[in-house]
Amino acid sequence: MSQAPSDWEVVIGLEVHVQLRTRAKVFASSPWGFGKEPNEQVDPVVLGLPGTLPVVNREAVEKAVLFGLVVGAEIPERCAWDRKNYFYPDNPKNYQLTQKDFPVVVGGRVEIELPGPSRNVMGEHRFVRIHHAHLEEDVGKLSHAGGGSLVDYNRAGVPLLEIVTEPDLRSAAEAEAFLRSLVAMLTQAGVADCDMEKGQLRCDCNVSVRRRGDARLGTRTETKNLNSISSVRDTVLHETARQVRELEAGRSITQETRGWNAELARGYVLRDKEDAHDYRYFPDPDIPALRISRETVARLAKQVPENLYDRQRRYVEKLGLPYTAASVLVNDRALAEWFEAAVAAHPANPSGVANLVANDLLRDLSAAVPPIPLSACPIRPASLAGLVKLTDEGVISKQQAKEVFAEMFSTGNEAAAIVDAKGLRQNSDTGELEKIIREVVADPSVAKSIAEYRAGNEKAINALKGPIMKRTQGKANPGLVDQLLRRILG
Amino acid sequence: MADALHELSAAELGRRLASGAFTSRALCEALIARHRTLNDKVGAFTHLDQADVLAQADASDVRRKAGQGRGPLEGIPVGIKDNIAVKGQPLTCSSKMLAPLVSPYDSHVAERLRAAGAILFGRLNMDEFAMGSSTENSAFRKAFNPWDLERIPGGSSGGSAAALAAGLVPLALGSDTGGSIRQPASHCGVVGLKPTYGLISRFGLVAFASSLDQIGPMARSVEDCALLLDALASADARDMTCFGPSGRALTPAGDARKLRIGVPKGFLGKGVATEVAAAVNAAVEFYRSQGCAVSEVELPSADLAVPTYYVVATAEASSNLGRYDGVRYGHRSAVSGTPVEMMTASRSEGFGPEVKRRILLGTFVLSAGYADAYYVRALRARAKIRAEYLAALSGVDVLLTPTVPTPAFKVGEKAADPLQLYLEDVFTIPANLAGLPAISVPCGASGRLPVGFHLVGAPLSESKLLAAGRLFEDAHGYAHQQAPL
Structure with missing residues (x-):
């Protein structure tokens, strides 16, 4: 029509x-x-x-x-x-x-x-x-x-x-x-x-x-x-x-x-x-x-909840959320309150929290058979905040965070406990990493890549990262590795 | 002794039951025996469940023996008008429409009576759905005036009044929408009180006109009437219009000799029979002789009362009676078709002519284009009448008039002229419109036929009305009378 x-x-x-x-x-x-x-x-x-x-x-x-x-x-x-x-x-x-x-x-x-x-x-x-x-x-x-x-x-x-x-x-x-x-x-x-x-x-x-x-x-x-x-x-x-x-x-x-x-x-x-x-x-x-x-x-006036769109405006303007996430969260008061409880536990990154809640959490709740209501959510708001915090502090990578989230959802365990149990904690010990990097760089098999990098081929540096991650069993903080590598290679 | 039990007042029965002179079972058996010989003549009851009555009586006797008697009404039978719900008993309103119905619940007053130890004694005949002044509109049987069996007992609580006058029961419940307790009380020589609107819960009273209806006590003496009233009145959360008594016992109180009595100007004029006027004047003179101040009062809108009533009451009735459609309970027509056709046929077959007349009248006065001219104007007139009565009652304690302009008429005499019949209620209707308490007390006779006078008081002045009635009753021989049958 x-x-x-x-x-x-x-x-x-x-x-x-x-x-x-x-x-x-x-x-x-x-x-x-x-x-x-x-x-x-x-x-x-x-x-x-x-x-x-x-x-x-x-x-x-x-x-x-x-x-x-x-x-x-x-x-x-x-x-x-x-x-x-x-x-x-x-x-x-x-x-x-x-x-x-x-x-x-x-x-x-x-x-x-x-x-x-x-x-x-x-x-x-x-x-x-x-x-x-x-x-x-x-x-x-x-x-x-x-x-x-x-x-x-x-x-x-x-x-x-x-x-x-x-x-x-x-x-x-x-x-x-x-x-x-x-x-x-x-x-x-x-x-x-x-x-x-x-x-x-x-x-x-x-x-x-x-x-x-x-x-x-x-x-x-x-x-x-x-x-x-x-x-x-x-x-x-x-x-x-x-x-x-x-x-x-x-x-x-x-x-x-x-x-x-x-x-x-x-x-x-x-x-x-x-x-x-x-x-x-x-x-x-x-x-x-x-x-x-x-x-x-x-x-009764005390029972009136925050207006839907007032809340949406607050999320976008005060918390810096993207509209898409804000609009999803405010539609359901329980979800919004869940989100706010998580933000209260980790106020530094509302968008990071919102992203996990509006995407991963909602998806997994509704994909479960039978679907799980938010009231029976296996993850507590503070636990989810803990996960975001670990990611923000570089303890685990974003990629690892997905894995930890899945584990939290199925077991209800805390993020930190899962990271430790799985040995996922990123290596951010600068001294130890530097030692490993220097050993890798000294290996003649990578000399060609080093030469190309120094000649201006930015991408050539990635060939060095593989062996470094391998030596650290994948626990090295990728950002830190990149930073140290560039300094060492001058 | 047993053969004279029916002559005793409820108060006296209570004293003798308490003293162990006889049991409630003996009393009920005596009344059942009397019922067997007289009810066909009088037509007061439409139903009496003897086994149920005797079971209640036995339970009462057991309680009394165990020292667990529940008060002055313990073991005393109370007849119930057939528009007041009693669990397990018929609730027909003397209508073919509800003939198959057995109530699955107790009205508030039935609960109160059970709590007081009273025996719920049978179902009393009435005008269909309480619409009428002669009990000729009962779909089941006519009731007759025990003082003259060719005459009507009044109505709509005609069965209640006739049962009392015939000695079939010592106490009875009636309901009063425009005079349905007081008019038959007057015609049968008994006492009937319509309480202040809201004093007694209407929960379980089949509605005729909700803003006017009240349940009230009927008895052969003022004392008995007070006894029953006191048992009935209590607040009830199931009726939002019921506030219950203010705390004081509803017994005759105060010195009736100090009451200021108002006699409305012109009330004893046209339409009032000579003997009625004489008996009521004698009552006025009695009060004056006792020291009461008697004065004339003005009620300029009194003439509006009857037309106002027939608009308000029929409007509410047309809606209240809508629920009787054969769908959930009551009479269902054998005519098949759509649900609405079935409902129409059930109503056409189930209601009698007077009920249909009032439903049609009420439907008309509420209809678009007519409601302003009739219903809305009637509400204004009602407010005016109430204001005038309240103003009059600020200067006097009670207003005294006849209860009914003429003594009981012959069965069939006014059947063809509903308008004449509606005028039976000219003195009683204003108390309903204004929500005021009123009582009818016997004060004489026209030949064999009893005559009563009518007192109206301010809201919640029941004690004054009872005291005034008691003063008159004690000085005269009209109380406790039964018709010679």
Whole structure:
């Protein structure tokens, strides 16, 4: 799919539904989690048995507040719940508790990074404004089988934070960048796990197009329930092309709700405006408005981690990391903290540490069968720092460092212990080396190479290094050998 | 002796059980025997699990014998309105919709009663989903007024009031959304109290209109009513609107002779039957004679109460009753098709006409384009009514009116005119809209038919209401009355 022709501009707003990371459901004490037998995670409140009442899970509210603080939003002192009434069997009460008029989070903005011209070059940064975020309950799952319908209420009542953006996004790439940034922020703050394969993040995507320069927004369509970042990207691309095609053919856009079939890579109409539901919202009489004290906000503010891109800027500007390594490290808070712990143990060479972490360590963790999570990493940050230090001090060569790293990864032993056990310690004893070099140089078999070197052939010197390394069983510090050799040969 | 046990008050039963005069089993057997001969006539109960009752009674007797009695309600039967969950017992709300349902959990009040040693005694008849004022809307059977079996006992807690008046049980739980405890109490000559909103947990009370519903005690005397109230009230984390009692015991307290009594201007005017007006005026004169200051108070928005109530209550009900769809529990239609078609058919078959009427009304007042004209305006009117009542109650301790404008009517008499029926609640509705405590106390009769008066107090003034009721009751012969059956 091509982008919109240049005289058209696409305007995108997203509604992102995120399952919050809580022990219990949002209005019931029943736990929730992935991979349970159908209807195992239910209780009378979840099933909406007659006489049961919702009780707000403070943990869910605090996770929502934490999100607000992460994106620099306002946390109103009071939030409240409303009932959204509609009949569908996946909805145990036939109303959903949501926050229509008094959401828990108002405003805020998310910094995004667009793709650069190449992998090694940072792209443009922008801010996407958040309109608000509100807390609501997830519904069950309906499936049709054998001429009947089955419903699983394990998901019913799972806390959902619906994050609504302003219509600030202008391309599929921006939408994708926004979602990646949002996921990083949510997971790094511990607000949500955002595992899309488990349906923990779903997106409604509002798309309209207008002639470039036109101040008025075009008629928008809303595509519901997209469960991956690629579906959002594809929806934006297809919907943009479709709307441009319609408008260029002189037709108009119908305000409608659409679905997306990821397998067929095709959108379809769910319902048009005339069929829109009347949800008969009204304030929920079972849940009094909730006060969020400033003390709670202050306590949660201490849990806000360093912003992803602030960290990236710090790594590049203060630690001197190349962009590529910095961008890899900051995407995962645990990885970044692992890296920082290693740097703390050897502050002299952050780039050397970053190189090992972002390349060798990540590669070996993911190549293991089964892949090893960072939390079970066989190498401790300080041990890795020890390896970098040994290399920096010339105790072992870069080539030897690779070998030591592999050994550390498989055994978990310290770098120094491995170097000693394998006898890899480089010989940096100047006096002893000088003696060996003088012996080698005195050997008539190398006289020709010496003559060529003295005649100006730089490369001829390498022919002398082989016998020197051989005499030292490869332990000689190559840099030192080179330096001494040149001095001796004058 | 056993044949007279049904005539004793709960307080007296408690004293005699404690003294070992008889066992809880003997008491329950006597009431079961009486139930067998009279319930068909009165229609007060829809279900009585005799084996379960006797097992509870035996357990109580064992506790008492072991010196582990749990207090004044130990071994005493309490009838439970069929919209309050008791584990292992039907929870039907007198609706075909929930006819197959057995509750898998205990309501908070059921837990409280068990903790007090009381016997959870049967399921009491009611208007379907507590919608009605006559118990004619029960999907299972009609209930009748024990004082005149051709007449209604009131509603929606008609089964509770009729059971008390017929001596089928000494104590009963009702629920009150617009008068459903107080109106049947008045019609059956018993005492009924609707507590301050939030005093008693609604956990396990099947919701009709959540912002108005309260569970409350019903008994044949003010003293018994207080006994039951005290057992029920406690904070409960499972109901976010429940704050529980402030710490003081919920018993009659203070010198009722010093109470300032307000009589709303014009309340005894149009629509109030002559005998009702006479009995209530006599009650006012009684308090004056006891030294109470009686004054007239203004409640200018009182006329808004009934229309406001029928918007707010039906709006909430239309949403609260959405969950009854045949998917998870309750009546499921044999009609097959899509899930939504099945749900539609189940609801069409499961709900009775009054419930459908209120769901439709509530759906309408919340609909886009109408919500502002109806629901939102009703919320404003409600706030105004509450403000006026609170203002009035800053100058007086209680407001006194009739509980119901007229005595119990004949079965079927008002069935064709729901609007007439809605006016039964004109005196009781404001207490629900304002969240205030209110009590109905018997004060006379119109022929054979009991008449009650109604007291409303400030939030958490239950002790005052009970003290006022007790003063009247002690000076008159209306307490402990049972209908001659």
